[in-house]
Amino acid sequence: MTVKKHSTHPKNKHQGHYDFDALIKACPALKKYVKPNKFGDTSIDFSDPKGVKTLNRALLALQYNVKSWNIPNDYLVPPIPGRADYIHYVAAELLPNKIGSKITVLDIGTGASLIYPIVGSQEYGWRFIATDIDENSINSCQSI
Numbered sequence: 001m002t003v004k005k006h007s008t009h010p011k012n013k014h015q016g017h018y019d020f021d022a023l024i025k026a027c028p029a030l031k032k033y034v035k036p037n038k039f040g041d042t043s044i045d046f047s048d049p050k051g052v053k054t055l056n057r058a059l060l061a062l063q064y065n066v067k068s069w070n071i072p073n074d075y076l077v078p079p080i081p082g083r084a085d086y087i088h089y090v091a092a093e094l095l096p097n098k099i100g101s102k103i104t105v106l107d108i109g110t111g112a113s114l115i116y117p118i119v120g121s122q123e124y125g126w127r128f129i130a131t132d133i134d135e136n137s138i139n140s141c142q143s144i
Contacts, residue, residue: 009088011123013063014081017041018055027058053077056113064122069144071112072136083115084123091124104129112140 008015020042024031030044033051037043044051053071059080060066071077094103103126107116110130117128132138 008081009085009092011088011091012081012084014059014084018043018059023055023058023062026062027054030054030058049077056080060118064118066118066144069113069118071140075112075137075140078111078113078115080115080119084119087116087119087123095124103127107131109133110137110141112137114141114144118144 020030020034024034033044033048033054034042035044044055046052056077057069060069103124105116105120105126105128107128107130110117110128110132112132112134114130117130120126120128130141132141
């Protein structure tokens with residue numbers, strides 16, 4: 001069996017390496033997590049949830065104009081590039097088939113991060129109905 005390497009959707013803003021200078025400018029708190037990795041590249045420690053959460057905050061500020069994003073500690077910190085990919089691939093299926101851009105998406109179990117609604121609304125102008133049963137997730141989404 002041959003496994004194809006996953007490629008990022010061409011419309012995904014998260015192609016290639018992160019521009020850490022621009023990300024730090026958008027979210028200065030990221031600076032303390034950025035350092036050379038074992039290959040000598042500038043990066044963060046992706047095993048550090050606080051670093052990943054801060055990277056997400058920077059990505060959302062820089063790429064999606066979300067200036068106040070935070071989620072409760074111990075909640076899922078989703079990888080934004082992968083979530084953006086999903087939105088772009090869904091759009092690629094919907095939009096060429098003459099399904100208009102006036103799309104409303106029901107996001108069942110949106111979680112505390114609100115990532116799909118943020119990306120879908122910013123990239124395509126879609127409207128979202130975000131649902132969840134966890135009160136902390138709902139409060140987090142409302143504050144975002």
